[in-house]
Amino acid sequence: MAQNYYQKEIETMPVEEMKKLQSEKLVKQVKHVYENVPYYKNLMDEKGVKPEDIKGIDDLHKLPFLTKADLRDAYPYGLLAKPLDDCVRIQSTSGTTGRRVVAFYTQNDIDLWEDCCARAIVAAGGTKKDVCQVAYGYGLFTGGPGLNGGSHKVGCLTLPMSSGNTERQIQFMTDLGATILCCTPSYAAYIAETLKEQGYKPEDISLKAGIFGAEPWTEEMRRGIEESLGIKAYDIYGLTETTGPGVSFECSEQTGMHVNEDHFYAEIIDPDTGEVLPEGSKGELVFTSLDKEAFPLLRYRTRDICVLSRKKCSCGRTLIKMAKPMGRTDDMLIIRGVNVFPSQIETVLLNEGYEPNYQIVVDRVNNNDTFEVNVEMTAEKFTDKVAEIIALEKSLANALKTMLGINPAVHLVAPKSIARSEGKAVRVVDKRKLI
Amino acid sequence: MAIKQLTVFVENKQGTVVSITDTLSKHNINLRALSIAETQDFGILRLIVNDEESAEKILKEEGYLIKITDVVGVKIGDEAGKLSEALKVLDDNKINMEYLYAFMARTEKHAYVVIRVEDHTAAETALADAGFKLVTEADVEKL
Numbered sequence: 001m002a003q004n005y006y007q008k009e010i011e012t013m014p015v016e017e018m019k020k021l022q023s024e025k026l027v028k029q030v031k032h033v034y035e036n037v038p039y040y041k042n043l044m045d046e047k048g049v050k051p052e053d054i055k056g057i058d059d060l061h062k063l064p065f066l067t068k069a070d071l072r073d074a075y076p077y078g079l080l081a082k083p084l085d086d087c088v089r090i091q092s093t094s095g096t097t098g099r100r101v102v103a104f105y106t107q108n109d110i111d112l113w114e115d116c117c118a119r120a121i122v123a124a125g126g127t128k129k130d131v132c133q134v135a136y137g138y139g140l141f142t143g144g145p146g147l148n149g150g151s152h153k154v155g156c157l158t159l160p161m162s163s164g165n166t167e168r169q170i171q172f173m174t175d176l177g178a179t180i181l182c183c184t185p186s187y188a189a190y191i192a193e194t195l196k197e198q199g200y201k202p203e204d205i206s207l208k209a210g211i212f213g214a215e216p217w218t219e220e221m222r223r224g225i226e227e228s229l230g231i232k233a234y235d236i237y238g239l240t241e242t243t244g245p246g247v248s249f250e251c252s253e254q255t256g257m258h259v260n261e262d263h264f265y266a267e268i269i270d271p272d273t274g275e276v277l278p279e280g281s282k283g284e285l286v287f288t289s290l291d292k293e294a295f296p297l298l299r300y301r302t303r304d305i306c307v308l309s310r311k312k313c314s315c316g317r318t319l320i321k322m323a324k325p326m327g328r329t330d331d332m333l334i335i336r337g338v339n340v341f342p343s344q345i346e347t348v349l350l351n352e353g354y355e356p357n358y359q360i361v362v363d364r365v366n367n368n369d370t371f372e373v374n375v376e377m378t379a380e381k382f383t384d385k386v387a388e389i390i391a392l393e394k395s396l397a398n399a400l401k402t403m404l405g406i407n408p409a410v411h412l413v414a415p416k417s418i419a420r421s422e423g424k425a426v427r428v429v430d431k432r433k434l435i
Numbered sequence: 436m437a438i439k440q441l442t443v444f445v446e447n448k449q450g451t452v453v454s455i456t457d458t459l460s461k462h463n464i465n466l467r468a469l470s471i472a473e474t475q476d477f478g479i480l481r482l483i484v485n486d487e488e489s490a491e492k493i494l495k496e497e498g499y500l501i502k503i504t505d506v507v508g509v510k511i512g513d514e515a516g517k518l519s520e521a522l523k524v525l526d527d528n529k530i531n532m533e534y535l536y537a538f539m540a541r542t543e544k545h546a547y548v549v550i551r552v553e554d555h556t557a558a559e560t561a562l563a564d565a566g567f568k569l570v571t572e573a574d575v576e577k578l
Contacts, residue, residue, distance in 0.1 A: 377444055377477075377500055384442035384479055384504045384551065385533055386472045393476070411476045414446045416498055 003252070003316050006122040006154065007115065010262050011317045015310070018318065022265055023056030025290035030054045030063070033296055036081040039074045040066070040298065057265065060288060061276050066300045068101075071241065076102050082294040092140040093240045093339065103240050104294040110149065112291065116238075116246030116260045117150025123251045123258070123315070124209040124234045126180050128155030131206070135169055135183035135191070136214065138162040142244025143214050147182040150246065156180065163187060166194050177206040184337050185217035185225065185233070189367035192228035202230025211236050213245055215337045216325070218433070221367065222254075235324060241300055242287050248322050251315035258319035259308075265290055266320060267299070268308050271329045282307050284329050285322065303329045331428060335362055336369045338406050342427050345373060348403050352396055354378055359418045363431040370409075373400060377412045437505035437555045438575050439487045443480040444500035447473065452480060458497055464490045467578050468549055470536035481536070483508075483549060485576050507550045507558045508570025511537075518548060521567055528561040530554065540578060547578075 005011045013021070031051045033040050043064040044050070053062055071079065080087075086106050093101040105113070126132065132151040136143025144162055151158040159172055163183065169191055172178065181188060188210055195205065207229050213236035225233045237257050238245035247264050248257035259266045264287045268277045271284040285306040289296040304325035313321065333340045346356045357376040362369060373396075381392055389412060397410040418426075445451045452471070459466065468483040481504075484490045491501050511517045518537070525532060533551040540547060547570055552558045559569055 379500055379502075382442075382444050382500045382502050384440070384481060384502060386474060386479060389477065389479070390474065413477070414444055414498075415500055417446060 004122050004125070004127065005317070006119040011119060011258070011319060013262075013318055015318055018261065019057055021262060022290055023058075025262075026057055026060060026265070026288070027051075027054055029288075029290055029296055030298065032293075033081055033298055037079055037296075039070070039078045040064075043070075060265065060267070060299070063288075063299050065274060065286065066297050068301075068303070071101050075100070079295060079297065080104055081296050082106055087294050089145075090140075091142045091145065091240055091244060101240050103243075105243075106293045109243070109292050109294050112263055113146060113243040113246060114149030114153050116243065116249075116263065117146045118153035119150075119260060120211055120234070120236050120246050120249030121147070121150050121154045121156065121180065121182075123249055123317075124180065124211050124232070125252075126151075126154050126156055126209070130154070130156040130179045131159065131177055132156035132180040132182065133159040133161055133169070133173055133178035135161045135163055135181065135187060136245075142238065142240050143182075143184075146238070146244040146246055147211065151180075151182075166191060170195060170198065170200075173207070174200070174205060179206050179208050181207055181210045181229070181231070183210075183212060184214050185212040185221055186215060186336065186367055186369065188212050188225050188229070188233070189221065192225060193366070196228065202228065205229070207231045209234060211249075213237055215334050216432075224367070237322070237325075239287075239302060241295075241297055241302075242289060243292065247287065251313065251317055253314050255313075256309060256321035256323050258313070258317050258321055261320055263290055263292070264288065266308055266322060268306065269301075271301075271303075271305075279308055279310055282326065285325070301329075303332065305329060333360070333362060333428060333430065335371050336406050338404065340371075340404055340406070344403050345400065348396075348399050349375060352399055353380065354396070357415075357418055359427060359429060361429045361431070369432070371406060372411060373397075373408045374411045374413050374418060376415045376418060378415070436559050436569060436571060438483065438508045438549070438570055438572055440504045440506045440549065440551075441482040441484060441487050441490055441494070442502040442504050443482065443494060445471075445478040445480050447476060447478060451478075455480065455494065455499065458493060459484065459490055462489065462493050464493070467575055468536060468538040468547070470534075470549075472534065481549075483538075483575060485578075504551065505555050507552060507555050507562070508575070509548050509550065509562055510568040510570060511546045511548055513544045513546055518546075520565075521548065521562060524561050524565040524567070525550070525552070525558055528557065530558050530561060 034051045047064045049062050087104045089105040134147045138144030210231050210233045222233045234250040236245050236249045238247040248259040250257050267286040268283040277283045285302045285304045288298050305327040306325050307323045309321050331342050349356050359374045361372040393410045401407045465485045470481045472479045535550045537548045
């Protein structure tokens, strides 16, 4: 199959040349950050590292890490490296209280982000002849804006659908002959199901490719979507902290995602010691923004557990590949595309007068996540009236929804009934088998 | 005047109720009446026993969630229409009933009804005024 590239020179650049490019960019970037971000300057000073110590990419390991906690501490402007006058946009994470990340973009940042998304669309076979239906959410969430921009760059006719309203999605998909669908994999599966219910067969629609990301999904799910829509389904990875989707993307080989490493340098570290691990090792994925201007995070710990590989790829791209993340170093769950931290649930329970004895049960039924929270009933809240206990469950579900942004089913259970292993309660039961 | 009901939170799991009744019988606590309200998730077991204080203590030690609730016990003649008469008294006095359950006495030709209302004193007064015999704690022990 003939390969198309969006930026061939970069995407197929010999590894040594890429390293040189990365080194040049890093030296400049460290200086930019040191001079403009007092928060990171302090971290460097504490570690005794000066910008002059960073002469190339091989010196990267000398720099301090940034974590989600730093982002919280520095909220909102603490990691901003450009005057607000030079910024043109913000984007934000799925917005869970206390953990919201606000990222800033200059026009150049938006451009490089959209270039990354354009590379992903072209790698999925996209050209200016395509009709690209973007059914990721638009707004603060990076999914919609990112793929929308990438689609423009490629020159596709872009359908800025945003997520939801499946009837309308299907109407535009069929009436306007969409050829590429961009959304979360679970939404793709839902659209496929709805199409089937309405009597459509894969040959009745023009779709040929899908670019799916923002939540974990399995190979099994990929095959299901590919069959039901008659397409090839490509994975895409990204995070608001770096830019959004397009940090890495899949090519025709579908065996991992090429990292846009001219912009984002990837490292794998030992999550306990922080030591950089050799290629092929499993560890925590760390990204350094090499040329973003407004919000350039250096050595940002993603908490995703991953493996990097430089194995030659049949698509001709030389960009390093990352495997689908295999888990998290923290206890974060992604449920229906939303980040959920068990600690948030604990906060709600304490606020509502429950003991923090709970268990989260997540499963996937018909390609949709189910989310249950079991909470131990307390002596104070217990009553002899059924209706009052049901009301307690409802009000707790509402409080959780306000905090998390998604609706759980709450079950009040008997005290001490939540399974404990070796004295420690099992807080999360994830039955989705995504890994 | 009111009688004491033991209310126990039970999960919808096999064997929960039997383990409660087992525990009580081991301690020679006799059940006078029993009712279960259930939902998909949980059940509420309501018991009238001969010695609720000991029962409460024993079940608490076993880790159960217990609540003692005041309920009204009424003696109802064993003939058609008697229960309706009693309920009509409550209705006429605008006393809202949460739930009720009934049991038969072993020897006498009477039924007993346990009624849960918000204000048990008002219910008792209304029923007594209408000529109904109320069940006392002392009666429960003897039943």
